[in-house]
Structure formats: structure tokens, C-alpha cells
Amino acid sequence: MPGVITSQREDFPQWYQDVLAKAELADNGPVRGTMVIRPYGYAIWERIQGEIDRRIKQAGAENVYLPLFIPESYLRKEAEHVEGFSPELAVVTHAGGKELEEPVVVRPTSETLFGEVMAKWVQSYRDLPLLLNQWANVVRWELRPRVFLRTTEFLWQEGHTAHATREDAAEYALRILHDVYRDFFVNVLALPVFIGRKTRKERFAGAVNTLACEGMMRDGKALQVATSHELGQTFARAFDITYTSENGTLEHCWTTSWGSSTRIVGGLIMAHGDDGGLRLPPRVAPVQAVVLLVRDDADGAEVARRLAEELGAAGVRVRLDSDVASSYGRRVTDWELKGVPVRIEVGPRELAEGKVTLVRRDTGERSGVALDGVAAAVTEALGRMQNDMLAEAEAFVREHTAEVTGLSDAADAAQAGFARIPWAAVGESGEEELARHGVSVRCLQRPDGSVPASEDEPDIVAIVAKAY
């Protein structure tokens, strides 16, 4: 595949743009910073959405839908929250042909609306925990947008929960991080993630603790792919989310919020893509296998049709490409750009031997497969690819993560990957210093990679990197 696109570090932004366009994922929208997600890009998002939604439900949360518009006064109820979001709000001042008495804000996130709703729904300790989630679009007027990674309008899932105790809320926020997000990234996207606490500087506006998953892209930069916040009693106090406890006293709830967005699609592209375009792990691929009819012959067409049917029956998401009016090379390249994991080529040469050719997208490896063994071979290849892609990504992360002890070494290492450095050697002043090199603390971890209970724990490690 001669020079279709290149993923060399210096060309990475251009490579990313090319993949978006050539794999037909998304374009810029007419309003600056917005994006148009094309059918194939949306199909990938639907896979992501389905997998995350299933995990959310397993964690006990239920889906609801709250309004797009928020009265401006709601946002003002929580000082830190307004301050954090006001620069990027889209505000509607006119509607129905006249100026509104109170402007309405297009939601940048829905903590305030959920606060209002929870205050009504929670009366007694028997109503707790209240575990809610919504799939919605939100708007944040970003200064420097980038398709999928940071767009003015994006699709996401935001979970909002209310609990009786601090411990219960903290435990749930951590559970979401582990059981919903990390599990999804590792087992579906084959994307190893660093999980940990955000520093005070990087914390969500209004939260008392922010947890995050950070993924490494192939240019060595970090992308925050999901977050989970403990909101303490901040929003419970601002919105009067109270309950009567078992012994009759009136108490404020402890709330959490957590989210993941269409940004994940960008992360998927940048973590697994190569010079041939997208590479999709089988579990997230909308099309897992394509049966490609090489030449225009009736026997081959019949075999290809039958194989596609068999694969479908075996539970493989399969497509038949018998569009022989387009050239073989063109079609092969198109499916590779789209990252389809397995390609089955049906041509006269191998058919003469009672075989077809199976090609893996991740390695490019080709093998001959007997006609009656195709479904088994494809299923096996998909399973192997899922594991191999995770192992490959893990090796990449290991090779691009440096152990350092000093700030300047950390800043240097972060030009090409991640650095692990004792948090004691960084601190808030060190964060400022790193920022001058375009580097930030992505998260704080225990030495074993688990999530610390506070940033004051001894021996905790800062993961530092350049970030998107």
C-alpha cells in the first residue's frame, strides 16, 4: 500500500485528518468546532455506546433524559462550577421572536439539572443510592476544536448518582472507573489505560476528587478517555438534595458524576491506527469481516455469497463486497482504511484448490483456508486479534514510559511518551514548572498502578505527559 498515509510522529495531525476523511468517519460542521459524524464513524460510536451502556446497567444505573436547556440561575447556584464553565457556555438570549426574561444555557454538562431532579426524587434513605445516567449531546464553546477529540458539540454519557455516605459515593465513583471504563477500554478497545486521581489543578469544577483513565496515543501523547468525580456535598448543598436518615435526622446526600464521550472514537483511531489507516479491534468493529469477491466470475460470486451467509450465521458482523466494477486494489485499500479486522478473498486461483485467503488487518498476514473451515478460522482469527492488539498496545506503552526521578528528566521524557515520577518530586510547584514545557500531570497512582485515596499518600507516583 504505497504511501497512502503516514503515521510518523511529525505528520501525526495530518495523518489523523487523512484517516478521518479517507475512512469516511467525520467532517467539520458548518459552525466552527462542530462535526458531522458520517455513517461509518457513527457505526463505531454505536458499538462503543452499546458496550459502555451495558456496563453502566451492570453497575446498577438506569437511563433517563433531561432537557438540553438549563436556566442560567441553576448554574449560578454552585460558584466553582459556574466559574469553571462560564467561558465556554453557549447562551440563548432570544427565542420565540423576543428576548427571554431569563437566558437559558445549552448544557455543558448536567450536574445542575440532576441536582434539581434529585432533590425532588430523594426523600428518604430508602431512596438511596439513586443511580442515573443519560446519553446526550452537550455544548462547550472550545477555543481550539479538533474533530472527535475536542468539539464544540459532542455526544456523551453522563452518570449522576446520589448516596447516603461519603464512603458509598467514593466507592461507587471508583467502581465506575474500574468496572465500566477500564474494563471497556482494556477488553473492548484493547487500549491499556493509566487510572488514577487528578491533581487539585486538574480537577473538575465543583468536584472534591476527580478520577480518570488516560490512554497513550501512537505519537506518545496522552488522551483522557473517561472521568469519574466525587462531588462531595457541593451540589447536594447547592440544590438541597437531602434525605431523612434511619434515625430521623435530615442529611445532605453525597453525589458523583462520571462521563465518557465521542472523544473515544478519536482515541481509538490514534491508539491503533497505522500507515494503512484505521485498525479496529474486533469487539468494537462494526464490520468484523468482509468477504471480497476478487474477480467477476459466477462460481466465485456464489461461494462469496454463501460464505458471507455462513459467517453471519456464526455471529460474525460480516459484509459482502462483490462490487467487481471497482478495481481489486481500490476495494482492498478502502476496507483497510476502514480498519475491518479480517478480509476473506474469494478468487479463482485459491478456489481451484478449494480454498479462500484470509487476511488479518493488524499484521497483514495472509493464510489459505479450506472452504469448509472459514467460519471457524474467522472466529479464531478475531479472537486472536483482540488479544494481540491489546498485547501490542501494552508493549507500546511499556516502551514509551520512562521511570524518572527529577523534573527535567520528566519533561524530556514527556516529549516522546509518558514519564513516571515520584509525586513528592513534583508537587504543585513542579506542576507549574512542567507546564512551561507543555507537560502536565495526567494522574496520580500508587506504585502498583492502583488509585490512591488521597494525594498525600506516601510513595505515590505522578504520570506526566503531553496531552490532547
Place this chain on the structure above:
RNA sequence: CGGGGCGUAGCGCAGCCCGGUAGCGCACUUGAAUGGGGUUCAAGAGGUCGCCGGUUCAAAUCCGGCCGCCCCGACCA
């Protein structure tokens, strides 16, 4: 808001310095050949050269003003 750059066909660009019939690649339409890694040939359609003004016999090109957009930094899932 600081620092760079760009506005010419649907997309990507050349032409501008040195004024003289509006060009190239991709995509699109038609026809033919080809067909195991982005096929080839032929024909065709498509333009207010960002806008306004000036200089000139003549402006995409020179001069003045305006507008829009992109990239790098600050903000962020």
C-alpha cells in the same frame, strides 16, 4: 488576546514577483479497453479569482481599505 499564514471549480492547489483569452490534480458525467494491491485512454460538464474602491487601454496579478478562515499558544471530556 499574542505570533505566523491563507482566501482562484465540490476538494486540494499553481498562476501573482514581472498586468495581456482562467489553469493543474482528485472527484463528477459519457464511451471503450482493463481487471489478484489506490487501472488506462478518449471526450465532457463545472469559475462573480473573498468583498469594496483606486491605478491602467487592460487587474487573479499592482496600490488602499474591509471581511472571512486556518495553524501555533492560553481554556478544556
